[in-house]
Amino acid sequence: MTPAIAAAISTALAVWLWTGPDAATARLIRLTSTEHPLRWRTLRQRITRPHPARRADAWSRATVELCQALSAELTAGRTPGEALTRALAAVDFPDPDALRPLVAAARDGGDVPTALATIAPAHGGEGLRRLAACWEVSVTAGAGLSALVERVGSTLRASQAHRQDVAAQLAGPRATARMLAVLPALGLLMAGALGMRPLAFLFGSLPGIACLVTGMTLDACGLWWTNRMALRAQSS
Structure with missing residues (x-):
């Protein structure tokens, strides 16, 4: 697997983790994928329940x-x-x-x-x-x-x-936060395309693993904090 392909897979994985179901929902889907269709329909109804x-x-x-x-x-x-x-x-x-x-x-x-x-x-x-x-x-x-x-x-x-006016004003900051959350994955894609082998550094050395864990933690904290501020602004 070339670094460019690996970086592309990492980018797609990052986007799916942000827009896809949460970990608990994904675990439920895996555990019940072979169950009776009625139970599967019930699980789908629970998953697709409105926010x-x-x-x-x-x-x-x-x-x-x-x-x-x-x-x-x-x-x-x-x-x-x-x-x-x-x-x-x-x-x-x-x-x-x-x-x-x-x-x-x-x-x-x-x-x-x-x-x-x-x-x-x-x-x-x-x-x-x-x-x-x-x-x-x-x-x-x-x-x-x-x-x-x-x-x-x-x-x-x-x-x-x-509430509608506040939601419209918060649409821009939320979109910016999501774009910034995906930028590290895009950076990996660009670095892989240039032959810098970023994944070999991130997964093949202790400093790289430390940088990866720290970056992912900060990225997740930034998304959580942005969403928290948006919810507080909407509820005020």
Whole structure:
């Protein structure tokens, strides 16, 4: 194997490690590759499950749509229970099965605030919890539910716009961090093409192994720190 081919393989491996599945997922795939197809399908469903951040964002968007639809139904003169039932049917939630307690409470005149708080996920369910508080205030104090829902919807829309703006501003730094993480592998490819035999130094001598381990550690720490700062900026 020539140094250029080895460097190209190292580059492809580095890109796959960054964009591919994590080590635990890859280990699960290897261990279950010969299992029953049903178990394999279950494993694939777990692997392809949406990222928690994307799932929370989907719940937030659905809650905004729910507030808009509920406010429109209430303005049209429908009762709160009927308005909520129709609004739930018009909105596409990430997990429709989780809405069954809320649909039953709205249809049968049950405890809607408790149902809203119950189905609200830990991440992305802030809007549903606010809506539950508004419903409780409307029931106990007789406040206008339509105005409260409209205010909650406006607040959620402003928060969503802020998150989208922050994500757009962080797209550049994240792309730069990923590019910098791949640059060492590209450097190995260029050095191999020039006949410098970098892999022989990195894997064939103690100083080379020390440089390789140190570089990979610093590279991983840089990616982790960049991702940590981006997540903190998005959650602020």
